[in-house]
Amino acid sequence: MEAGAFIKGMIIGFSIAAPVGPIGVLCIQRTIAYGRISGLLTGLGAATADGIYGAVAAFGLTIISGFLIGQQFWFKLVGGVFLLYLGIKTFLSRPAEKVAAQKHKGLMSDYFSTVFLALTSPATILCFIAVFAGLGLGSVNKDMLSALLMATGVIVGSASWWLILSGGVNSFRTKFNPSSLRLVNNISGGIIVIFALLAFASLLH
Secondary structure, eight states, X not given: OHHHHHHHHHHHHHHHHOSOOHHXXXXXXXXXXXXXXXXXXXXXXXXXXXXXXXHHHHTTOHHHHHHHHHTHHHHHHHHHHHHHHHHHHHXXXXXXXXXXXXXXXXXXXXXXXXXXXXXXXXXXXXXXXHHHHHTTOGGGGGSHHHHHHHHHHHHHHHHHHHHHHHHHHHTTGGGOOHHHHHHHHHHHHHHHHHHHHHHHHHTTO
């Protein structure tokens, strides 16, 4: 039972992390600009948030999930503003290695900025609740060990995806020259800005 809960958590975490959204774009851009560790820590920030929301769903913490769902407007607003900031910053980033090294705030900034970004996405908790309910896993809160292992599995599964993505992108990182790096920054920044505008548009509904 316990091993099954961990494996289910891994599958759920990997499946939710894999679709490329704004964090995926950010992971790719940071891997190309700053290296594999930067991209990986960006992804691990998202995995941490996935683990937190996965724990909420696994333990059946309806009070917390209800609060998060009830405050969707503010989470979307804050998340949209932060996405807009990241998108513009990424779009304007200069690709020269020396400039990138000076502008880069550090690996911990890569990690914590992504934790914040992922936690301000109410779609994440809604997704976990839907998946857990659909798979009939809502009762695991009666078994604390199974719930803990499932939440841990979510983190491991999500982290596995980010390890694969950052490693894959890093394998051809050296092929980028300053011109192509600027193009990557422009495209990545533009896509992130679009995600921000979609977040703002959702506030109108």
